[in-house]
Amino acid sequence: xxxxxxxxxxxxxxxxxxxxxxxxxxxxxxxxxxxxxxxxxxxxxxxxxxxxxxxxxxxxxxxxxxxxxxxxxxxxxxxxxxxxxxxxxxxxxxxxxxxxxxxxxxxxxxxxxxxxxxxxxxxxxxxxxxxxxx
Amino acid sequence: xxxxxxxxxxxxxxxxxxxxxxxxxxxxxxxxxxxxxxxxxxxxxxxxxxxxxxxxxxxxxxxxxxxxxxxxxxxxxxxxxxxxxxxxxxxxxxxxxxxxxxxxxxxxxxxxxxxxxxxxxxxxxxxxxxxxxxxxxxxxxxxxxxxxxxxxxxxxxxxxxxxxxxxxxxxxxxxxxxxxxxxxxxxxxxxxxxxxxxxxxxxxxxxxxxxxxxxxxxxxxxxxxxxxxxxxxxxxxxxxxxxxxxxxxxxxxxxxxxxxxxxxxxxxxxxxxxxxxxxxxxxxxxxxxxxxxxxxxxxxxxxxxxxxxxxxxxxxxxxxxxxxxxxxxxxxxxxxxxxxxxxxxxxxxxxxxxxxxxxxxxxxxxxxxxxxxxxxxxxxxxxxxxxxxxxxxxxxxxxxxxxxxxxxxxx
Numbered sequence: 001x002x003x004x005x006x007x008x009x010x011x012x013x014x015x016x017x018x019x020x021x022x023x024x025x026x027x028x029x030x031x032x033x034x035x036x037x038x039x040x041x042x043x044x045x046x047x048x049x050x051x052x053x054x055x056x057x058x059x060x061x062x063x064x065x066x067x068x069x070x071x072x073x074x075x076x077x078x079x080x081x082x083x084x085x086x087x088x089x090x091x092x093x094x095x096x097x098x099x100x101x102x103x104x105x106x107x108x109x110x111x112x113x114x115x116x117x118x119x120x121x122x123x124x125x126x127x128x129x130x131x132x133x134x
Numbered sequence: 135x136x137x138x139x140x141x142x143x144x145x146x147x148x149x150x151x152x153x154x155x156x157x158x159x160x161x162x163x164x165x166x167x168x169x170x171x172x173x174x175x176x177x178x179x180x181x182x183x184x185x186x187x188x189x190x191x192x193x194x195x196x197x198x199x200x201x202x203x204x205x206x207x208x209x210x211x212x213x214x215x216x217x218x219x220x221x222x223x224x225x226x227x228x229x230x231x232x233x234x235x236x237x238x239x240x241x242x243x244x245x246x247x248x249x250x251x252x253x254x255x256x257x258x259x260x261x262x263x264x265x266x267x268x269x270x271x272x273x274x275x276x277x278x279x280x281x282x283x284x285x286x287x288x289x290x291x292x293x294x295x296x297x298x299x300x301x302x303x304x305x306x307x308x309x310x311x312x313x314x315x316x317x318x319x320x321x322x323x324x325x326x327x328x329x330x331x332x333x334x335x336x337x338x339x340x341x342x343x344x345x346x347x348x349x350x351x352x353x354x355x356x357x358x359x360x361x362x363x364x365x366x367x368x369x370x371x372x373x374x375x376x377x378x379x380x381x382x383x384x385x386x387x388x389x390x391x392x393x394x395x396x397x398x399x400x401x402x403x404x405x406x407x408x409x410x411x412x413x414x415x416x417x418x419x420x421x422x423x424x425x426x427x428x429x430x431x432x433x434x435x436x437x438x439x440x441x442x443x444x445x446x447x448x449x450x451x452x453x454x455x456x457x458x459x460x461x462x463x464x465x466x467x468x469x470x471x472x473x474x475x476x477x478x479x480x481x482x483x484x485x486x487x488x489x490x491x492x493x494x495x496x497x498x499x500x501x502x503x504x505x506x507x508x509x510x511x512x513x514x515x516x517x518x519x520x521x522x523x524x525x526x527x528x529x530x531x532x533x534x535x536x537x538x539x540x541x542x543x544x545x
Contacts, residue, residue: 029337118329119337122340
């Protein structure tokens with residue numbers, strides 16, 4: 001809901017979020033939702049494009065699908081977390097697979113800042129994003 | 135020994151050598167018919183044939199004689215005889231005739247048969263009789279040997295069959311394990327591939343519902359609501375399917391921690407009340423036992439509670455009350471959910487907890503069921519060492535209960 005979203009401060013530039021998802025419709029929906037909430041959003045449909053955008057777009061948060069066509073979301077996560085110059089970037093993994101405690105702890109061990117099981121209602125997704133960025 | 139050792143030819147010739155004696159009924163020698171083994175000196179007429187045997191085999195020789203006397207025939211007894219300074223086992227046969235016994239012995243069974251055949255050439259009624267008898271016996275022995283062979287063959291065949299079956303079982307087992315793994319992978323992929331478009335459907339349905347509210351008329355808003363409800367149901371179905379398949383493949387993982395049942399019930403009911411109030415159903419909680427914390431998987435027990443409560447609301451009419459009770463019965467904590475709904479026919483009660491077995495009773499507001507909730511609940515409760523049960527009276531309502539053993543006290 002429009003009233004629930006907190007527009008980022010007018011003084012600072014809007015928070016940047018990179019959304020990585022190989023499902024075009026899901027990607028478009030997520031990007032639209034985040035833009036409406038006032039974020040500056042970039043999008044990528046595979047791992048390589050995602051890593052390139054991490055360099056050029058410098059997002060504060062990456063919403064990363066685990067299943068990607070070229071390199072896995074976990075590998076993208078590992079590369080982001082391995083580079084000290086990207087230390088400030090939060091990464092939240094998206095998964096449509098029912099997440100087992102093992103998979104979750106494996107993901108968190110690699111350094112994910114959160115896990116989102118999809119599908120997730122729009123307002124819940126926004127709440128989770130706000131929580132990670134806080 | 136001062137005699138020269140016999141050459142190989144002599145040994146070969148001696149291999150089937152034997153002796154044949156005509157005896158009185160008591161075993162005393164009357165006449166030596168043939169003697170290729172040079173044993174005649176040892177058994178002068180009147181001596182018992184038992185004296186031929188080595189003293190160590192005398193008892194067996196007596197038994198042989200007794201057998202010939204009582205059965206009128208004996209064939210192929212092995213009795214040791216001192217021969218040329220060595221102890222040599224000889225094959226013995228014997229038969230009773232009208233006026234005495236004919237005894238033959240040879241180094242080999244073949245020798246025995248040959249001797250027998252040679253004796254038959256002597257035109258003598260007694261030897262003919264003996265020959266006939268011993269031939270029968272030889273036949274019987276051969277038959278027995280054949281039977282043994284047949285039995286051995288049969289046992290080997292059964293044995294082979296068993297090891298083949300064993301191999302087949304191991305192979306089938308491996309195949310089943312492989313198929314089960316494939317099934318789980320398939321389910322995982324199906325879940326992923328179903329959830330993704332489902333997520334897209336709900337995201338866009340939500341956009342529609344929230345942004346086009348004033349553009350759409352009431353009927354169209356209902357269309358959107360239907361889209362959202364159906365995708366929610368589909369998601370629940372996928373989750374239930376994954377749950378039941380994980381549980382049925384033995385992967386019910388319980389994350390046990392000390393939990394206060396009363397607190398868990400209060401929390402859970404607060405959430406369910408919001409949903410129930412929409413249908414004007416009141417949920418009442420009665421805590422009739424003061425229990426210490428139990429070791430439970432709180433999430434899984436909430437899943438059971440949610441299932442019982444949502445069922446109670448589905449089949450209840452507006453304005454009725456659903457009562458949740460916590461009480462103690464013996465060594466168990468019992469949680470019961472009683473509704474004032476339509477009740478379930480007795481014939482359906484047994485199969486309610488079986489996957490995909492739904493009741494014929496219609497929900498009061500058209501709510502759908504996956505048919506898996508109670509089956510999952512039963513497995514979760516069983517995993518905690520408890521039981522699920524149901525009592526129902528058509529027209530009056532149903533009570534679903536589950537027990538948790540108090541022995542799972544947190545330490």
